[in-house]
Amino acid sequence: MTTQRDYGIPGTPIFDGTMAAKGYALNRMCYSFNSADNRAEFKRDEDAYCRRFGLSGEQREAVASRNVLQLIAAGGNIYYLAKFAGILGLDVQDIGAQQTGMSKDEFKARLLAAGR
């Protein structure tokens, strides 16, 4: 399994050529979610939709898990993943909370604190 190169910035994935190659199918599927018809089609039959884009086993599991860190490890880029999160009704604070293991309220409180 291809893994993320370490750039020495803790907790910070760097979407480089290796990850772009690894994540191509997953990101291509997420890019298709710019279209409302495609979003509806995914919701109608998630399995068939994932098959159509040729997701790897790791990517299919990550999609099923709805786990952002797992999706990133599978090569997902945050900007394409945000379109997937949109289908699930999650905003960037929901996905921030999920990745940091906080509640959404805790995550928002931390953002507020950063401004002081």
Added chain:
Amino acid sequence: MATIVGAITTSHVPAIGRAIDKGLEQDPYWKPFFDGYPPARAWLAQAKPDVAVIFYQDHGLNFFLDKMPTFAVGAAPEYRNADEGWGIPTVKPVKGDPALSWHVIESLVADEFDVTTCQEMLVDHALTLPMALLWPGGGDWPVRIVPIAMNHVQHPLPSPRRAYRLGQSVGRALEAWPGDARVLVMGTGGLSHQLDGERAGFINKPFDLMCMDALVNEPEKLTRYSALDIVREAGAQGTELMAWIAARAALTGRVSKVHANYHVPISNTATGLMVFDNQPAAVARAA
């Protein structure tokens, strides 16, 4: 010769689009952000630009990983916004200025910036929201645009030094443009924020304020950082700062800060706004 009237750099967080749509400008959460913009609009009313050259990033609307240009210059007669997947309202099309676009492209390539040229180009929130903030209320946009998209999705990203030199080169191109166009330069994105990874939610107020300060009188100071330094200091998505650096570098006259605003947080982002006035060198000498 064209006149570069100045530059405006501003954040472009997608949630702004929803807030405008719902009329939340005076809502307590949003007020400190939106209150930054009237002074920028007042300056625009007297600067009267008729064209805007906009450094921004595409976040997966026009460009996908199949073809990912480092720098792409629009050369279309019109630019449209479209569904980005999470349902913020689209804005009306913006007119281009193909003659100026091609002039900028020719000048950049002559200057060894081998850019991608786009006669069709969808523009995402990074371009449309700053426009909606600066020229609210519907009606026709008062400016034509030349969009310059900078890769922000896939590393390696261009360095701050490269962004700075790109901006300088665009500034020289604009100054050499015959006619009496009044040009505004814009840079959008930032400031510090991170959406992905265990460090999601990272914001660095001291670094942001240092950058805003440096941009006024010593923007080249920011060129000592690498792109990865910016990731470390400003967060994975904080590299949008590159568009601010390019916009500021395009100003070649006597530059002064007209206005600035900084507010944390909007969504996951530290937001900033700066307005720079540019007195062209010839005018500055005569004064």
